Amino acid sequence: MLISNSCWVIFTLVFPALAIRQTPDFASDALGLQQIQQHGNATLEKRDDVPAGFTTPPYYPTPKGGWVASWTDSYAKAAEVVANMTLAEKVNLTTGTGLLMGPCSGNTGSALRFGIPNLCLQDSALGVAQTDNNTAFPAGITTGATFNKALMYARGYALGQEARGKGVNIQLGPTIGPIGRKPRGGRNWEGFGADPALQGFGGSETIKGMQASGVIATVKHFIGNEQEMYRMDIPPHGLMKAISSNIDDRTLHELYAWPFMDAIKAGVGAVMTSYNDVNGSANSQNSKLINGILKDEFGFQGLVMTDWLAQIGGVSSALAGLDMAMPGDGSIPLLGLAYWGYDLSTSVLNGTVPLERLNDMVTRIVAAWYQMGQDQDYPLPNFSANTADATGLCYPAALLSPTCVVNEYVNVQADHANVVRNVSREGITLLKNDNTTLPLTTSASLKVFGSDAQNNPDGINACNQRSCDTGVLAMGWGSGTANYPYLDAPIDALKRKAANVTYYSSDTFPSGLTAATGDIAIVFINSDSGENQYTVENNHGDRDGSGLVSWHNGDALVQAAAAKYATVIVVVHTVGPIIVEPWIDLPSVKSVVFAHLPGQEAGDSLTDILFGDYSPSGHLPYSIPVAESDYPSSVGIVGFEVTQVQDTFSEGLYIDYRYLNKNKTSPRYAFGHGLSYTTFSKSSITLTSITPLSSLPPARAAKGSTPVYSSAIPPASEVAWPTGFNIISRYLYPYLDDPASISSSTPFTYPTGYQTTPQPDPPSGGDEGGNPALWDIMYNLTVTVTNTGTVAGKDTVMLFVQYPSDSPYDTPIIQLRDFEKTDTLVPEGSETLTLSVKRRDLSVWDTVLQNWVVPVSESEPFVFWVGNSSANLTLACESLNGACSSGRTPPVV
Numbered sequence: 052m053l054i055s056n057s058c059w060v061i062f063t064l065v066f067p068a069l070a071i072r073q074t075p076d077f078a079s080d081a082l083g084l085q086q087i088q089q090h091g092n093a094t095l096e097k098r099d100d101v102p103a104g105f106t107t108p109p110y111y112p113t114p115k116g117g118w119v120a121s122w123t124d125s126y127a128k129a130a131e132v133v134a135n136m137t138l139a140e141k142v143n144l145t146t147g148t149g150l151l152m153g154p155c156s157g158n159t160g161s162a163l164r165f166g167i168p169n170l171c172l173q174d175s176a177l178g179v180a181q182t183d184n185n186t187a188f189p190a191g192i193t194t195g196a197t198f199n200k201a202l203m204y205a206r207g208y209a210l211g212q213e214a215r216g217k218g219v220n221i222q223l224g225p226t227i228g229p230i231g232r233k234p235r236g237g238r239n240w241e242g243f244g245a246d247p248a249l250q251g252f253g254g255s256e257t258i259k260g261m262q263a264s265g266v267i268a269t270v271k272h273f274i275g276n277e278q279e280m281y282r283m284d285i286p287p288h289g290l291m292k293a294i295s296s297n298i299d300d301r302t303l304h305e306l307y308a309w310p311f312m313d314a315i316k317a318g319v320g321a322v323m324t325s326y327n328d329v330n331g332s333a334n335s336q337n338s339k340l341i342n343g344i345l346k347d348e349f350g351f352q353g354l355v356m357t358d359w360l361a362q363i364g365g366v367s368s369a370l371a372g373l374d375m376a377m378p379g380d381g382s383i384p385l386l387g388l389a390y391w392g393y394d395l396s397t398s399v400l401n402g403t404v405p406l407e408r409l410n411d412m413v414t415r416i417v418a419a420w421y422q423m424g425q426d427q428d429y430p431l432p433n434f435s436a437n438t439a440d441a442t443g444l445c446y447p448a449a450l451l452s453p454t455c456v457v458n459e460y461v462n463v464q465a466d467h468a469n470v471v472r473n474v475s476r477e478g479i480t481l482l483k484n485d486n487t488t489l490p491l492t493t494s495a496s497l498k499v500f501g502s503d504a505q506n507n508p509d510g511i512n513a514c515n516q517r518s519c520d521t522g523v524l525a526m527g528w529g530s531g532t533a534n535y536p537y538l539d540a541p542i543d544a545l546k547r548k549a550a551n552v553t554y555y556s557s558d559t560f561p562s563g564l565t566a567a568t569g570d571i572a573i574v575f576i577n578s579d580s581g582e583n584q585y586t587v588e589n590n591h592g593d594r595d596g597s598g599l600v601s602w603h604n605g606d607a608l609v610q611a612a613a614a615k616y617a618t619v620i621v622v623v624h625t626v627g628p629i630i631v632e633p634w635i636d637l638p639s640v641k642s643v644v645f646a647h648l649p650g651q652e653a654g655d656s657l658t659d660i661l662f663g664d665y666s667p668s669g670h671l672p673y674s675i676p677v678a679e680s681d682y683p684s685s686v687g688i689v690g691f692e693v694t695q696v697q698d699t700f701s702e703g704l705y706i707d708y709r710y711l712n713k714n715k716t717s718p719r720y721a722f723g724h725g726l727s728y729t730t731f732s733k734s735s736i737t738l739t740s741i742t743p744l745s746s747l748p749p750a751r752a753a754k755g756s757t758p759v760y761s762s763a764i765p766p767a768s769e770v771a772w773p774t775g776f777n778i779i780s781r782y783l784y785p786y787l788d789d790p791a792s793i794s795s796s797t798p799f800t801y802p803t804g805y806q807t808t809p810q811p812d813p814p815s816g817g818d819e820g821g822n823p824a825l826w827d828i829m830y831n832l833t834v835t836v837t838n839t840g841t842v843a844g845k846d847t848v849m850l851f852v853q854y855p856s857d858s859p860y861d862t863p864i865i866q867l868r869d870f871e872k873t874d875t876l877v878p879e880g881s882e883t884l885t886l887s888v889k890r891r892d893l894s895v896w897d898t899v900l901q902n903w904v905v906p907v908s909e910s911e912p913f914v915f916w917v918g919n920s921s922a923n924l925t926l927a928c929e930s931l932n933g934a935c936s937s938g939r940t941p942p943v944v
């Protein structure tokens with residue numbers, strides 16, 4: 052059975068290999084059709100061309116890797132190997148072997164003389180995708196809702212263990228972009244929440260956990276992939292280029308790139324670029340983004356890969372800093388054509404791509420491999436993402452493929468079900484609980500409504516990559532999924548736990564029901580989204596069809612239950628915010644539980660909370676507005692345009708709670724909101740200055756040395772077909788039929804601004820994650836949390852920063868900068884938590900200075916607000932005098 056990504060069989064324009072796309076680096080050439088389109092129920096707004104000021108200046112050459120201390124050993128080992136590689140071996144590691152040309156989502160060529168196998172790149176951010184005997188972990192959004200850094204790490208570690216056990220070298224996660232700018236955005240659920248600090252901690256803890264297992268983590272998608280629709284350059288949309296996300300420099304740094312800085316600081320081994328353009332220049336060959344920001348400012352030492360089939364040019368992407376083309380195919384997949392592979396060999400031999408660029412690509416890849424210890428006993432892939440059968444075609448896309456043993460069904464689950472249950476349970480967010488309706492007793496008479504409580508009757512994995520919304524929603528759809536080994540449905544867990552449960556599986560309220568006194572209705576509803584290659588119930592990845600409304604007439608189901616029963620509990624499985632106004636204030640709607648996307652333990656993790664075995668401790672990783680129109684129209688899904696869809700991030704830094712605060716709009720439930728069955732007090736708050744404030748960070752150190760190789764163009768014979776070679780048709784090789792004929796006689800037109808002299812070291816750089824001083828702790832804040840209630844529970848403390856009132860920079864009123872969660876506190880138990888404020892947390896990106904600047908003020912303090920949601924700020928400390936107090940009026944509604 053072939054279960055692979057047929058979605059990738061997309062027919063795109065035949066761009067000549069190695070051509071530079073004629074998109075200017077500075078602006079878009081899109082036509083400016085002004086129109087509004089209706090698409091399904093959603094209003095799709097057509098907006099401007101790339102407006103003036105949204106630029107992406109050229110940045111060349113690519114900064115070489117190897118100058119950061121924590122990578123020195125790995126680079127030394129890599130350099131020794133790369134110095135001895137042939138051109139063919141080097142090209143092999145940079146280029147995928149082609150779609151469906153190996154067991155994994157992506158497969159590189161190998162350099163077996165040095166023990167480097169074909170590297171296996173495999174989704175996803177929540178488990179090993181398209182295989183068996185794996186664990187289906189809770190999604191990123193659920194993990195974000197735990198606000199628990201230790202659990203984020205534990206999940207990452209378990210994810211990495213499973214990837215390693217299956218022989219995955221490079222795991223395609225975590226997802227930290229999209230950030231969730233657009234509430235309807237299709238893939239927000241893969242990430243951790245609509246805030247850069249939450250994404251940053253979620254991503255970096257996951258990376259540390261994954262990489263401790265030895266797998267190379269991949270942060271994706273760099274950058275601005277905030278909507279799914281029109282994300283790719285494809286003819287089906289009419290000779291259309293991928294959407295252009297138009298982002299100003301400050302917003303890019305402070306919001307969208309912020310979590311990527313955290314990821315690089317955490318030592319991530321790989322970054323995936325996104326399909327979209329930024330400011331009219333494709334991200335897979337955007338020199339400012341890859342060379343400038345990732346590799347120079349942020350000091351990234353690992354490898355940069357494309358998203359699948361996002362590469363649109365050969366030399367252009369190589370010069371812009373791309374290191375690995377995935378899955379290797381050129382503009383038309385499955386034909387054995389590539390921008391790199393054999394054409395990269397050509398362009399090195401003819402001198403177009405400098406050999407030192409190729410050497411740097413390969414060194415970065417091999418260094419990442421050593422950095423995670425993959426030279427020591429690392430398994431080869433023992434599964435196939437292409438088939439569930441034991442044997443199958445080794446290279447399904449080949450005209451004639453040999454047959455291999457492709458699946459060994461290795462069980463990698465270990466005790467990870469516990470990790471799943473802990474994360475899912477701790478993510479569960481109690482939004483409302485009138486009359487202490489929850490927790491329930493096991494003897495309660497429970498009437499359960501909604502198909503979301505049960506499993507898909509066709510099978511838990513019936514829809515490819517979960518591309519349907521049938522039964523309980525425990526993950527979204529697309530490549531960010533994994534197969535369920537089992538799915539513990541809520542209704543089964545309810546029946547196991549409680550004595551008196553009746554289930555009505557329809558999403559239409561049954562007629563003729565009579566409610567008895569004491570009956571409690573539990574209504575399950577959901578809202579789904581995913582990746583653009585699938586359309587589910589008229590939603591094209593994004594929730595463009597449904598909007599923020601629960602699917603399958605969930606609102607009507609809740610309303611009908613509320614009309615009949617005096618006590619209604621609503622359980623919501625959702626990818627993001629839904630508007631709850633149609634029923635939230637109905638008198639019988641007593642409790643509302645957001646269970647997010649729980650993964651395989653959807654049942655027990657929920658009943659753990661519903662019956663009070665654990666007190667809920669999840670918090671919303673986004674705001675729930677009263678109406679979608681409370682947000683600016685710029686965060687709506689942008690609609691079709693003939694040449695290129697323009698998506699201008701005109702709201703700047705103001706997304707989610709930052710926008711609502713600015714506009715003095717109260718949400719229905721604030722970012723961070725989440726109730727408990729117990730109560731907590733916060734006391735004994737202290738603020739300690741650790742490092743004196745200065746407006747600019749101390750000057751960075753100069754870069755260390757990088758590997759030096761011979762610059763002589765290698766002999767053409769290094770990419771001649773080896774004698775007696777058994778060629779697999781359509782497989783992407785580095786070899787050429789007549790390499791000796793390659794000459795450097797044809798001059799090549801380099802991109803605007805191309806230069807070979809290195810750029811001066813940017814002042815904002817200096818180490819992985821940028822200038823190391825950005826990570827200096829400026830203040831520590833301690834606070835004692837005491838359980839003042841009657842049952843055990845965990846509390847979360849969030850720290851939001853308010854900038855000095857005389858700061859010249861227009862900055863959101865408050866911004867989350869740190870959070871910590873207590874252990875389980877028994878009644879009267881207490882714990883003192885320490886939260887930190889780092890230099891970057893107090894800085895703005897100054898677009899003129901091109902540096903992080905603290906708006907230090909002699910007279911006006913930074914205020915550090917402490918609370919457990921963006922709207923519940925109960926304590927405050929001031930930077931200038933260190934004084935802390937309670938009862939101060941917060942600056943937000």
Ligand code: NOJ
Nearest residue numbers: 156174223271358359530
């Ligand atoms: C496209 C998706 O955008 C990306 O996240 C995924 O890793 C690749 N396909 C590979 O499946």
